[in-house]
Amino acid sequence: MQRIPAHAGDALVAIATPALVVDLERFERNLERMAAATKGVRLRPHAKSHKCATIARLQLARGAVGICCQKTDEAAAFVEAGVRDVLVTNEVVEPAKIERLAALATYATIGVLVDSHAAVRTLSDAAVRANVVLDVYIEVDVGAHRCGVAPGDPAVALATDIARAPGLRFRGLQAYQGGAQHLRDPNARREAIAAAVADAKGTREAIVAAGIACDLVTGAGTGTWQHERDSGVYDELQPGSYLFMDADYGRNVADAEELRFEQSLYVLASVMSVPSAERAIVDAGLKAFAFDSGLPLVHERRGAEYVKASDEHGVLRIGAGAPPATLGERVWLVPGHCDPTVNLYDWIVAVRRGVVEAVWPIEARGALG
Amino acid sequence: MQRIPAHAGDALVAIATPALVVDLERFERNLERMAAATKGVRLRPHAKSHKCATIARLQLARGAVGICCQKTDEAAAFVEAGVRDVLVTNEVVEPAKIERLAALATYATIGVLVDSHAAVRTLSDAAVRANVVLDVYIEVDVGAHRCGVAPGDPAVALATDIARAPGLRFRGLQAYQGGAQHLRDPNARREAIAAAVADAKGTREAIVAAGIACDLVTGAGTGTWQHERDSGVYDELQPGSYLFMDADYGRNVADAEELRFEQSLYVLASVMSVPSAERAIVDAGLKAFAFDSGLPLVHERRGAEYVKASDEHGVLRIGAGAPPATLGERVWLVPGHCDPTVNLYDWIVAVRRGVVEAVWPIEARGALG
Numbered sequence: 001m002q003r004i005p006a007h008a009g010d011a012l013v014a015i016a017t018p019a020l021v022v023d024l025e026r027f028e029r030n031l032e033r034m035a036a037a038t039k040g041v042r043l044r045p046h047a048k049s050h051k052c053a054t055i056a057r058l059q060l061a062r063g064a065v066g067i068c069c070q071k072t073d074e075a076a077a078f079v080e081a082g083v084r085d086v087l088v089t090n091e092v093v094e095p096a097k098i099e100r101l102a103a104l105a106t107y108a109t110i111g112v113l114v115d116s117h118a119a120v121r122t123l124s125d126a127a128v129r130a131n132v133v134l135d136v137y138i139e140v141d142v143g144a145h146r147c148g149v150a151p152g153d154p155a156v157a158l159a160t161d162i163a164r165a166p167g168l169r170f171r172g173l174q175a176y177q178g179g180a181q182h183l184r185d186p187n188a189r190r191e192a193i194a195a196a197v198a199d200a201k202g203t204r205e206a207i208v209a210a211g212i213a214c215d216l217v218t219g220a221g222t223g224t225w226q227h228e229r230d231s232g233v234y235d236e237l238q239p240g241s242y243l244f245m246d247a248d249y250g251r252n253v254a255d256a257e258e259l260r261f262e263q264s265l266y267v268l269a270s271v272m273s274v275p276s277a278e279r280a281i282v283d284a285g286l287k288a289f290a291f292d293s294g295l296p297l298v299h300e301r302r303g304a305e306y307v308k309a310s311d312e313h314g315v316l317r318i319g320a321g322a323p324p325a326t327l328g329e330r331v332w333l334v335p336g337h338c339d340p341t342v343n344l345y346d347w348i349v350a351v352r353r354g355v356v357e358a359v360w361p362i363e364a365r366g367a368l369g
Numbered sequence: 370m371q372r373i374p375a376h377a378g379d380a381l382v383a384i385a386t387p388a389l390v391v392d393l394e395r396f397e398r399n400l401e402r403m404a405a406a407t408k409g410v411r412l413r414p415h416a417k418s419h420k421c422a423t424i425a426r427l428q429l430a431r432g433a434v435g436i437c438c439q440k441t442d443e444a445a446a447f448v449e450a451g452v453r454d455v456l457v458t459n460e461v462v463e464p465a466k467i468e469r470l471a472a473l474a475t476y477a478t479i480g481v482l483v484d485s486h487a488a489v490r491t492l493s494d495a496a497v498r499a500n501v502v503l504d505v506y507i508e509v510d511v512g513a514h515r516c517g518v519a520p521g522d523p524a525v526a527l528a529t530d531i532a533r534a535p536g537l538r539f540r541g542l543q544a545y546q547g548g549a550q551h552l553r554d555p556n557a558r559r560e561a562i563a564a565a566v567a568d569a570k571g572t573r574e575a576i577v578a579a580g581i582a583c584d585l586v587t588g589a590g591t592g593t594w595q596h597e598r599d600s601g602v603y604d605e606l607q608p609g610s611y612l613f614m615d616a617d618y619g620r621n622v623a624d625a626e627e628l629r630f631e632q633s634l635y636v637l638a639s640v641m642s643v644p645s646a647e648r649a650i651v652d653a654g655l656k657a658f659a660f661d662s663g664l665p666l667v668h669e670r671r672g673a674e675y676v677k678a679s680d681e682h683g684v685l686r687i688g689a690g691a692p693p694a695t696l697g698e699r700v701w702l703v704p705g706h707c708d709p710t711v712n713l714y715d716w717i718v719a720v721r722r723g724v725v726e727a728v729w730p731i732e733a734r735g736a737l738g
Contacts (some may be wrong), residue, residue, distance in 0.1 A: 002735035016738040147642035273516035312439040366371035369385040
């Protein structure tokens with residue numbers, strides 16, 4: 001487990017590096033901006049990004065109807081921390097995990113996705129045994145080509161099955177177009193969501209035509225949520241990364257109508273070796289960042305670029321004419337991808353104007369199961 | 370924190386997925402093979418790979434002289450678990466960390482690297498204050514171009530400085546050629562180590578010529594250790610990954626003289642969705658593997674390939690004619706890169722012939738500081 005890297009009242013220089021740091025002013029502006037912009041629809045932020053009960057409570061206090069999780073263990077961590085409405089935006093098929101989900105439903109409203117008839121039976125049996133009701137959503141593949149049934153008839157057949165199953169309450173459709181979130185061109189994102197909206201709309205109409213209520217269409221992420229919000233079809237939005245942002249979201253080109261969020265999440269690193277004028281080594285490498293979306297970016301440090309990583313080292317190239325790197329120098333780095341980077345840390349250091357204000361535990365770190 | 374995924378006596382089917390699993394028979398063969406092959410030199414295995422005190426004890430029981438760590442927090446975790454000889458194969462420059470290292474030296478032999486005169490002073494001051502002796506090694510850049518001083522004169526100057534510094538004992542040279550470990554061509558690895566050996570030898574001779582004892586040359590990794598062992602210059606070897614291996618080490622081409630190690634580390638995953646005959650989704654994605662060295666490989670499951678990951682999903686492509694994927698099916702996956710993958714988990718499930726024999730805590734997981 002990561003040792004606690006700082007305490008309230010510490011100056012920046014007292015934070016043990018590498019540390020995951022959130023700039024509270026930027027973070028709070030992101031928090032308020034999304035809450036304000038989603039007043040007309042349900043906001044159910046995705047907690048897979050932060051895995052932190054303190055942050056979930058800040059979102060709930062600003063009107064979020066509940067949170068999303070991806071894993072049974074994540075849901076358990078948040079329910080145990082007092083969150084009372086969790087949607088697991090994922091299929092759960094292992095019997096032991098379904099049993100845990102049903103047990104959580106004694107204390108909280110628990111939703112889960114299905115994309116198979118087999119899962120409907122297992123979920124129903126577990127809910128009946130635990131004497132609870134599980135909310136069930138059908139995952140519809142609206143273009144991401146990951147999990148989910150095809151739009152239209154397959155969803156109607158599943159809805160029929162769920163509506164008849166004891167212990168289950170059919171709530172609606174999960175229609176998340178994950179593949180659209182990181183399309184660079186704003187028009188490509190808009191078009192992908194237009195197609196997803198059409199699929200979700202048609203599927204809902206087909207289910208309703210079969211005599212089954214389909215109350216909610218839920219989905220959306222940080223890259224596209226405005227389109228889902230304005231679609232007239234999505235009732236609930238699930239963005240997560242908007243609180244933190246990352247280098248990869250930073251590469252999305254925004255158009256004039258898109259609300260911008262600020263980079264609030266950093267890894268604070270220290271220079272531990274300066275072998276030459278052109279090279280400095282920081283203490284944050286492959287165990288301090290997820291590298292699936294590329295290298296971290298150096299934040300506001302002139303002439304330095306993070307060019308290479310090994311397990312515990314990051315190599316900075318120091319450009320000609322840049323200030324020389326010094327031993328112990330602090331470097332702020334923007335993660336390539338926020339979600340799996342957060343999952344490497346047990347603590348978020350919350351900083352305001354150069355002073356540590358809080359250190360938040362990441363309760364659901366490593367909640368893989 | 371990851372919930373404990375299994376208990377001793379469990380069958381494979383009872384392991385909660387995704388889980389980090391070690392095949393004990395393969396693992397023990399790797400353990401014994403390295404111990405036997407390094408009888409003539411000191412073996413100080415690198416614990417950054419496993420971060421697990423149970424495994425360190427298995428290595429020490431087979432003759433390892435101590436372990437290597439990369440971070441002060443790792444060293445602390447192992448000392449607190451009873452390991453009495455730890456070399457931090459890294460520069461430590463933050464005063465608070467140096468203070469911790471010195472405190473650990475009350476209970477254990479603690480070594481650390483330097484590549485700057487400034488660090489010598491800080492280490493010396495801290496050792497004197499704590500009334501301990503710290504072992505100090507000069508890191509020499511023998512071709513990896515990461516940290517370290519250049520071979521020859523700069524190392525002599527540093528050695529002179531260390532030899533005079535109260536509280537410090539100059540022990541020798543860290544001469545790790547990290548860049549050579551993953552060169553695919555066995556001749557390229559051999560040549561890179563030949564150059565490193567020449568640099569280490571010349572530097573040691575220059576230090577000795579200056580009247581300073583230079584007892585140990587230490588270094589080497591899983592990709593090259595036989596060359597360092599046979600060099601006549603290296604006294605101590607630091608391989609770590611040999612216990613586990615990974616997909617990336619699997620891509621090294623071995624020549625006839627090289628001792629082979631077996632893949633013993635896996636992530637056990639489950640199929641959670643089968644949207645089509647060609648596609649199955651497993652529950653292990655970007656938070657279950659490090660992706661810096663590529664995608665995981667599917668182990669012994671005909672016709673399946675891991676082709677894409679998102680945070681909590683892995684997409685398997687199921688080939689024509691392969692057995693159809695089924696919901697709940699277990700899939701064994703070989704991580705692309707073992708060290709940062711292990712760092713995602715809090716537990717290693719140790720399995721022998723289909724039964725869980727032990728569940729080892731990964732004490733130094735997240736020990737970043």
